[in-house]
Amino acid sequence: GENVEQHPSTLSVQEGDSAVIKCTYSDSASNYFPWYKQELGKRPQLIIDIRSNVGEKKDQRIAVTLNKTAKHFSLHITETQPEDSAVYFCAASGFQKLVFGTGTRLLVSP
Amino acid sequence: DTGVSQNPRHKITKRGQNVTFRCDPISEHNRLYWYRQTLGQGPEFLTYFQNEAQLEKSRLLSDRFSAERPKGSFSTLEIQRTEQGDSAMYLCASSLSGPSLGYTFGSGTRLTVV
Numbered sequence: 001g002e003n004v005e006q007h008p009s010t011l012s013v014q015e016g017d018s019a020v021i022k023c024t025y026s027d028s029a030s031n032y033f034p035w036y037k038q039e040l041g042k043r044p045q046l047i048i049d050i051r052s053n054v055g056e057k058k059d060q061r062i063a064v065t066l067n068k069t070a071k072h073f074s075l076h077i078t079e080t081q082p083e084d085s086a087v088y089f090c091a092a093s094g095f096q097k098l099v100f101g102t103g104t105r106l107l108v109s110p
Numbered sequence: 111d112t113g114v115s116q117n118p119r120h121k122i123t124k125r126g127q128n129v130t131f132r133c134d135p136i137s138e139h140n141r142l143y144w145y146r147q148t149l150g151q152g153p154e155f156l157t158y159f160q161n162e163a164q165l166e167k168s169r170l171l172s173d174r175f176s177a178e179r180p181k182g183s184f185s186t187l188e189i190q191r192t193e194q195g196d197s198a199m200y201l202c203a204s205s206l207s208g209p210s211l212g213y214t215f216g217s218g219t220r221l222t223v224v
Contacts, residue, residue, distance in 0.1 A: 032210040034209075044153065045215075046213065049210070093208075096166060096208075097158050100152035103151065
């Protein structure tokens with residue numbers, strides 16, 4: 001089955017810096033790669049996703065890149081703000097269910 | 111429709127007791143998923159339904175766990191003879207026919223086994 005690895009587990013940046021979180025997946029049949037943000041005590045919220053027929057997608061300060069050959073995808077957050085502090089999860093799926101990474105705790109210091 | 115609803119939000123139970131959680135998905139969603147999340151970890155897949163059919167169960171779902179979706183609408187997850195290791199957040203999600211179509215999580219049920 002699918003296995004998703006995510007790193008780093010924690011990431012501390014200064015406000016205004018960029019943050020990059022990386023994930024790898026094992027199942028070459030996976031074709032959908034969402035990213036979720038989870039604040040303490042709340043449900044995971046979808047922030048951006050990418051499908052396997054696209055190499056890059058951007059939404060304001062957030063971008064995701066996908067390298068199908070390497071089975072690798074990344075989340076990029078530019079101009080980070082304190083409200084970006086949260087746990088971020090990557091996930092991968094085919095047509096069945098999402099398999100999640102172990103999460104990255106992002107801390108943005110003012 | 112206000113999204114995916116889970117009840118109760120919190121449950122404290124004594125070890126050995128049975129507990130049941132309920133999930134009401136978004137009405138037009140035919141897929142329903144259960145996940146378990148422990149502190150500092152990502153959601154771990156437990157099982158999913160397409161309409162009333164349970165299509166996949168994780169190895170994590172021991173014989174003490176059972177899930178149903180009798181009419182293809184709401185679902186229940188029951189844990190029998192609870193153990194302290196069952197303490198976790200149990201998340202439900204629903205989607206249209208695949209994960210890339212409107213995948214939405216509920217707020218979860220936090221189970222504490224004492």
